[in-house]
Amino acid sequence: MDFTTSLIKWYENDHRLLPWRETSDPYFIWLSEVILQQTRIDQGTNYYIRFIEHFPTLKDLASASEDEVLKLWQGLGYYSRARNLHFAAKFILNSYNGQFPDTYDAILSLKGVGEYTASAIASIAFNLPYAAIDGNVYRVLSRFTGLDAPIDTGEGKKMFRELANHFLDQKNPGIYNQAVMELGAVVCTPQSPDCKNCPLNDSCVALRDKTISMLPVKIGRTVQRNRYFNYLDITSGSHTFIHQRKGGDIWHGLFEFPLIETVAEIGVDELILNKEWSDLFDGIKPVITGWERVPVHLLSHLKIYTRFIRIDLPEEFDLSEKYRKVLKKDIFKFAVPRLVERYLINRYE
DNA sequence: CAAACGTGGTA
DNA sequence: TTACCAAGTTT
Incomplete structure (x- = not known):
């Protein structure tokens, strides 16, 4: 049997x-x-289940507020996905009368939908012949054929696209796409793949040549920068202060305490001499009741060193209108980054 | 096109 | 504890 036939037969019997x-x-x-x-x-599974519970139809999603969508997305990361999803839902409701677009080009033009996702939706939901190429597919195709072109360059991607189109089952593209991904996810895994039980092990080039561990080839990885966050956990009577992060940086749309970022690690005694500090408190001398470091927070491209500083302010005090004064007991209603959520759970729950 | 964009699991 | 990297997209 050839690649495609073996794969689909395996998928029909063994898929999750x-x-x-x-x-x-x-x-x-x-x-x-x-x-x-x-x-x-x-x-992702629990998020999917909660999303379809909260938003059983596209119209429900489109009718929600962005803050509500972000709150449901909280903890999943890559928050632009949530904002784009919500934007696209509103777009489909308004421009297509709520009818999900059924051509590859129209699907691809949705915000947050790139080539992979457009191919996946077109093939799985509409049975259109587009090969979906994700990390699993690169790995399976690279090992099966022995192709050692890098998967993260334009040239390499083009070669893998040709392979993927060659193997695509034109009659059952949705099943085929899911079958390749499923194989990559449960058999042809990045580390210690289960080649003994692989339906393709009689004709896999990398298995024959013992190059499994060297494929697929990747070129680059971006280096991590360091950032230094000082969050101000302010108590003002039964209230605290938060603000919503804007675009052009991480965590767009999420909430957090007032933040003073420094270019390097500095002491609290230095921090209170900082201009941002005096601007924030404008004349008032806040009382620092304590502070704590939390473990370094790793993002794909950042290491964030964070300190939370607890501060007491007079009940009637207000920060500038950039900051919202909210009841402390309402803090968990807001979508916050994992880093902040962990602190809140320790501190307020 | 390279870099930005989260979080958690694994070795 | 570092390094990899997972059903990628946007700028």
Whole structure:
């Protein structure tokens, strides 16, 4: 049997039962695909379930506020996915009368939908012949054919696209795409793949040549920068202060305490001499009741060193209008970064 | 095109 | 504890 036939036969018998595999509704397929971008199934499944509970239809999602969508997305990372998802839902409701677009080009033009996701939706929901190429597919194709072109350069990607189109099952593109990804996820894994039980092990070039551990080839990785955050956990009577992060930086749309970022690690005694500090408190001398460091927070491209400083202010005091004065007991209603959530759980729960 | 964009699991 | 990297997209 050839690659495609063996793969589909294996998938029909062995695939996992996942919630989004019980439907062909493009709204659900879309939702699952966006949630699973750069995200493991173990991590994304609960989010998918909560999303379809809260937003059973595209119209429900479109009718929600962005803050509500971000709150449901909290902890999943890559928050632009949530904002783009919400934007696209409103767009589909307004421009397509709520009818999910059914051509590759129209799907691709949705915010937050790139080539992979457009191919996945087009093939799975509409049975259109587009090969979806994600990290699993690169790995499976690279090992099966022995192609050692890098998967993160334009030239390499083009070669893998040709391979993917060559192997695509034109009649069952949705099943085929899911089959390749499934194989990559459960058999042809990055480390210690289960080649003994692989349906393709009789014709896999990398297995024959013992190059499994060297494929696929990747070129680059961006270096991590350091950032230094000082969050001000202010108590003003039964209130505290928060603000919403803007675009052009991490965590766009999420909430956090007033933040003073420094270019290097400095002491609290230095921090209170900082101009941002005096601007923030404008004349008032706040009482520092304590402070604590939290473990370094790792992002794909950042290491964030953080200190939370607890401060007491007179009840009637207000910060500038950039900051919202909210009841402390309401703090968990806001979408916050994991880093902040961990602190809140320790401190307020 | 390279870099930005989160978080958590694994070795 | 570092390093990799997961159903990628945007700028």
